[in-house]
Amino acid sequence: MSLLFSEVTFRRKNGASVTLYESGHPDEYDLRELLKYENRYASLRTAGLTGMTVEVQHYRFLGGSARDWLAEQEHIALMEAYDEAVSHEPFTQRDDVEHLEYYEFEIVE
Numbered sequence: 001m002s003l004l005f006s007e008v009t010f011r012r013k014n015g016a017s018v019t020l021y022e023s024g025h026p027d028e029y030d031l032r033e034l035l036k037y038e039n040r041y042a043s044l045r046t047a048g049l050t051g052m053t054v055e056v057q058h059y060r061f062l063g064g065s066a067r068d069w070l071a072e073q074e075h076i077a078l079m080e081a082y083d084e085a086v087s088h089e090p091f092t093q094r095d096d097v098e099h100l101e102y103y104e105f106e107i108v109e
Contacts, residue, residue, distance in 0.1 A: 002061065006024065006025055012047075012051070022034070054106075
């Protein structure tokens with residue numbers, strides 16, 4: 001089994017940041033749509049998006065087997081729980097996670 005996911009960091013000019021996991025490999029258009037309509041991003045919209053930098057890291061998780069497959073929200077919840085429980089090694093730094101791509105863009109409205 002191979003699981004594609006992305007780590008998306010929203011960084012404000014004052015240095016404050018929020019990091020979320022997304023399933024798959026969203027491009028800039030996808031992320032702009034998520035920011036507009038997805039409930040998970042409501043707090044970012046409330047605080048205003050202008051001037052925010054969005055950093056996107058694409059990954060592939062190489063472990064597991066077909067019988068370990070979980071629903072998308074469940075595997076993202078497991079990655080977040082892993083990060084909270086194992087503070088010395090983020091999930092994205094594991095040997096069975098392959099970094100694929102990085103891009104960033106700034107929101108100008």
